[in-house]
Amino acid sequence: MKGKKKTAKALRSIVQISIFIIVFLIAISKWHAGKGISIPFLSNASLHAVCPFGGVVTIYDFVTTGTFIQKIHNSSFILMILGLIIAVLFGTIFCGYICPFGSFQEWIGKIGRKLFPKKYNQIVPTKIDRVLRYLRYLVLVMVIYQTAVSAKLVFQSVDPYYALFNFFTNEVAVSAYIMLGVIIVLSLFIERPWCKYLCPYGALLGLFNSLRIFKIRRNKSTCIGCKKCDKVCPMNIEVSGKEVIRDHRCISCYQCTSEVSCPVKDTVAITIGKAGASHES
Amino acid sequence: MKVKPQAAILIALMIIISGISVTSALGLWKTTATKTPAKLKDPQYSEAYNPADIRGSYTFSDLSKLYNIPIEDLSAAFGVDPAKASDFKCKDLESPNGSSQNKIGLTSIKLFVAYYLGLPYNPTEEIYLPEAAAKILLEKSSFTQGQRDYLKNHTIPKA
Numbered sequence: 418m419k420g421k422k423k424t425a426k427a428l429r430s431i432v433q434i435s436i437f438i439i440v441f442l443i444a445i446s447k448w449h450a451g452k453g454i455s456i457p458f459l460s461n462a463s464l465h466a467v468c469p470f471g472g473v474v475t476i477y478d479f480v481t482t483g484t485f486i487q488k489i490h491n492s493s494f495i496l497m498i499l500g501l502i503i504a505v506l507f508g509t510i511f512c513g514y515i516c517p518f519g520s521f522q523e524w525i526g527k528i529g530r531k532l533f534p535k536k537y538n539q540i541v542p543t544k545i546d547r548v549l550r551y552l553r554y555l556v557l558v559m560v561i562y563q564t565a566v567s568a569k570l571v572f573q574s575v576d577p578y579y580a581l582f583n584f585f586t587n588e589v590a591v592s593a594y595i596m597l598g599v600i601i602v603l604s605l606f607i608e609r610p611w612c613k614y615l616c617p618y619g620a621l622l623g624l625f626n627s628l629r630i631f632k633i634r635r636n637k638s639t640c641i642g643c644k645k646c647d648k649v650c651p652m653n654i655e656v657s658g659k660e661v662i663r664d665h666r667c668i669s670c671y672q673c674t675s676e677v678s679c680p681v682k683d684t685v686a687i688t689i690g691k692a693g694a695s696h697e698s
Numbered sequence: 699m700k701v702k703p704q705a706a707i708l709i710a711l712m713i714i715i716s717g718i719s720v721t722s723a724l725g726l727w728k729t730t731a732t733k734t735p736a737k738l739k740d741p742q743y744s745e746a747y748n749p750a751d752i753r754g755s756y757t758f759s760d761l762s763k764l765y766n767i768p769i770e771d772l773s774a775a776f777g778v779d780p781a782k783a784s785d786f787k788c789k790d791l792e793s794p795n796g797s798s799q800n801k802i803g804l805t806s807i808k809l810f811v812a813y814y815l816g817l818p819y820n821p822t823e824e825i826y827l828p829e830a831a832a833k834i835l836l837e838k839s840s841f842t843q844g845q846r847d848y849l850k851n852h853t854i855p856k857a
Contacts, residue, residue, distance in 0.1 A: 428704050432711070462729030484736045484751040491721075491728040499717040503710045512709045515714075535820065566822050568750070631701050673705035687706055689699045 425676045429513075429554065433520040440517045443467060444582040464582055465570065466490045469511070470618040472497025477565035488570045497617035498695050504625035506634035507687075508632075512612060512619050513670035519612050519619075520580040522604045523651070529605035538608040538653065546653065549614050550666055557617035577611060607650040612668060624658065634660040639684045646685055656685065710812070731755050735764065740818060749812040749819045754789025754804050765811050771838075775810055775831035776802070801826040801854060813849075814839055827855045 421451070434517070443462055450461040465471045475486045487495070502513055512519050530537045563571045573579055573593065577600045578660030603610040607610035612619050637660055646656035649672040654664050656673045671687065672678055679685040701709075702837035732779035737744060745766055758778065762769040774792060792803040804824045812819030813835050827835075832853040835841075841849070841852040 421824035425703050428707065432707055482736070482750060483739065483749070484748065487754060490731060492724055493728060495717060495721050496714075499714050502717075502738075503713055507706050507710060510706060511712050514710070586748055631706060669706075671706070676701055676703050683700070687701045687703065689701070 420651075425671070425674075429670070432514050433517075433523075436515055437520050437534075438584060440464070440467065448583075448586050450524040452681045461489065462492065464579055465573075466492045467496065468493060468578075468683075469496035469500040470572075471570070472500075473618065473621060474561055474564040477550055477561070479686055484571060486564060488573075488665050491612040500622070501625075504622050506630050508626040508629035508669050509619065509622045509667060511622055512616075513666040514520065516612075516619075518581060519609055519668065521581060522600065522609045522611060525604035526651075532605065537606065538651070540606050543653075545611075552614050553616055553620035556615055557620045560617050570592070609668070613652060613666070617628070619668070620665070623667070626665055626667050627663040631689050632670070633667070634686060634688050635660055635662075635670070636651055636684045639681050641681055641684075645678050645680060645682060648671055649678045702849065733760055733764070738817065743817055746815070746817055749808045749817055750790060752804065752808050752811060754787065754792070756788050757784060757787045758788075759784035761807070761811065765815060767811065767814055771814070771834055772810075775828065775834050776807070777828060777830060782845075802828055804833070810835065813845065815843070824852065826852045826854050829853055 426485075427487075444464055447461055447463050451453045453630065454541060466489045471489040473493070478484055478486050479494070503510060526537070527555055555681070560572045574590040575596050576594050577597040578587045580597040583589050584597075600611045607613065635656060640657065642657065642658045647654075650656055651670060651672065652664075652666040652668055654662065656662060662673075674685045674687065675682050676686075718727055731753040732755065735747040735749075735753070738746050743768050749765075752761065758769055758772045761767060761772060762784075769783050769831075771778065773780045778808075780787045781834045788804050788807050791807065801824075804819065805823065806827050807820060808819060809825045810827060811817070811841070816839060827849065832849050835849065836846075
């Protein structure tokens with residue numbers, strides 16, 4: 418059982434590290450391409466070209482004029498569609514496993530957890546946290562609206578993901594560097610602060626958590642009430658109080674599941690329909 | 699039916715990899731701008747490329763070929779060294795921290811091309827042109843009074 422749990426954790430780390438490296442190599446490749454050098458097997462794609470959120474923000478322009486906004490290409494649109502298919506199946510698994518900026522915050526958070534073992538990820542009062550969680554929907558609406566009226570990638574000027582992977586270029590706005598710095602500092606106290614309170618793409622994907630085909634379910638009849646699922650949840654969701662996790666904040670990292678942290682077999686699991694871990698009432 | 703987290707992520711990755719492979723095979727996967735802008739939807743200009751779809755990666759040489767504008771006019775309009783004009787990318791007019799002093803950017807080029815050729819282009823923001831660009835337009839293009847007024851109020855004098 419412990420061996421299997423280690424495998425699940427290791428696989429997640431491998432996926433996160435691999436994708437982080439790939440995205441970083443894409444950024445380096447693009448930077449070098451401008452100097453006539455290219456890294457083999459990596460195209461001259463920009464970070465925008467491999468970000469599914471680019472597809473989301475260009476929808477208005479695509480529908481009204483048939484064009485993509487500045488810096489966005491077919492690939493972003495295709496990734497957006499693939500991302501939505503994945504979201505229908507698994508909700509926010511993109512956030513929990515694939516998004517390199519989410520992984521980056523998580524790694525910074527490991528330092529914070531060591532520095533502040535008791536206070537880490539517990540400093541924002543629940544009442545304030547509940548309100549702040551909806552801030553990212555405001556960001557989502559604002560970004561889509563501003564992009565639609567300007568036909569420009571307005572989000573880039575505050576995008577910490579872009580700043581992180583392009584810090585060595587001259588293409589990053591000062592405001593994006595500031596945002597990145599703020600997020601790095603906050604990550605020492607709060608797990609994934611960008612994902613929790615500001616990420617517009619996470620907000621969109623979060624909506625699919627209530628619709629997803631493969632849901633995270635807790636089997637009430639076998640649950641021993643140890644609350645380990647609550648403790649490991651990076652998004653502070655009270656998993657032990659729910660039978661089905663539909664919360665828009667869940668990032669589908671699956672840390673709460675019996676395959677990773679829950680000590681009882683088949684108690685918190687990813688299932689389809691009512692069969693499986695829970696008997697939904 | 700139960701799915702392990704490992705299987706879930708492997709399915710998700712397979713969807714991404716398969717999606718990219720299939721769209722690549724179909725020629726749909728493009729990570730860079732094609733050098734062919736979209737054409738205008740208005741039947742009156744059905745053969746003309748839409749100035750709104752000019753990309754930052756287009757060089758002045760690309761623009762010259764696509765829109766049939768002499769490269770000399772483009773370089774003179776935006777103050778680019780004629781010797782370097784053919785490889786000059788539209789995005790090079792902009793900086794990520796564009797200040798109020800630096801109002802000339804990609805949208806200025808779009809407006810210039812549209813006015814130069816008399817093509818429709820609806821600015822969604824205030825767009826400014828260098829004095830030299832406005833001068834070329836006034837010499838070579840015909841304008842409505844509204845466009846003339848717009849140019850008058852959106853020209854940045856040479857420093």
